[in-house]
Amino acid sequence: MRLPRNPRRAYDADGNEIPPVTVGQSLAEGYRTVMAYCEAHNCGHGAEVPLKGWPADLPVPDMALSLRCSQCGSRRVKMMVNVKELYARAHDAGSSGR
Numbered sequence: 001m002r003l004p005r006n007p008r009r010a011y012d013a014d015g016n017e018i019p020p021v022t023v024g025q026s027l028a029e030g031y032r033t034v035m036a037y038c039e040a041h042n043c044g045h046g047a048e049v050p051l052k053g054w055p056a057d058l059p060v061p062d063m064a065l066s067l068r069c070s071q072c073g074s075r076r077v078k079m080m081v082n083v084k085e086l087y088a089r090a091h092d093a094g095s096s097g098r
C-alpha cells in the first residue's frame with residue numbers, strides 16, 4: 001500500500017517521507033531567509049523571504065502555501081534554500097576555524 005505523495009515533501013528511495021525542515025530549525029541553524037521561486041510558465045520570479053515572523057513549527061516547504069508570486073500572481077511557489085546564505089555560511093565556517 002502506498003500513501004499519496006505530498007508534492008511539497010521529499011521522499012527517500014523507499015518512498016518514505018523525509019521530514020521537512022521547519023522555520024524554527026532553519027533559524028536555529030543561522031538562516032535568516034529562504035528563497036521562493038515561482039513555478040509558473042515563463043515567470044520563474046525568485047524572491048528572498050525572511051524566516052522571521054513565521055510559526056517556528058511550520059515546515060519551510062509549506063511557506064509556499066501562504067505565498068503568491070509578486071510578479072505574476074501565481075500560487076505555484078516553491079521554497080528553496082537561499083544559496084547566497086549557504087555560501088556565506090560555508091565561507092565563514094572555513095575562515096573562522098571553528
Ligand SMILES: [Zn+2]
Binds near residue numbers: 039069070073
Ligand atoms: Zn510568477
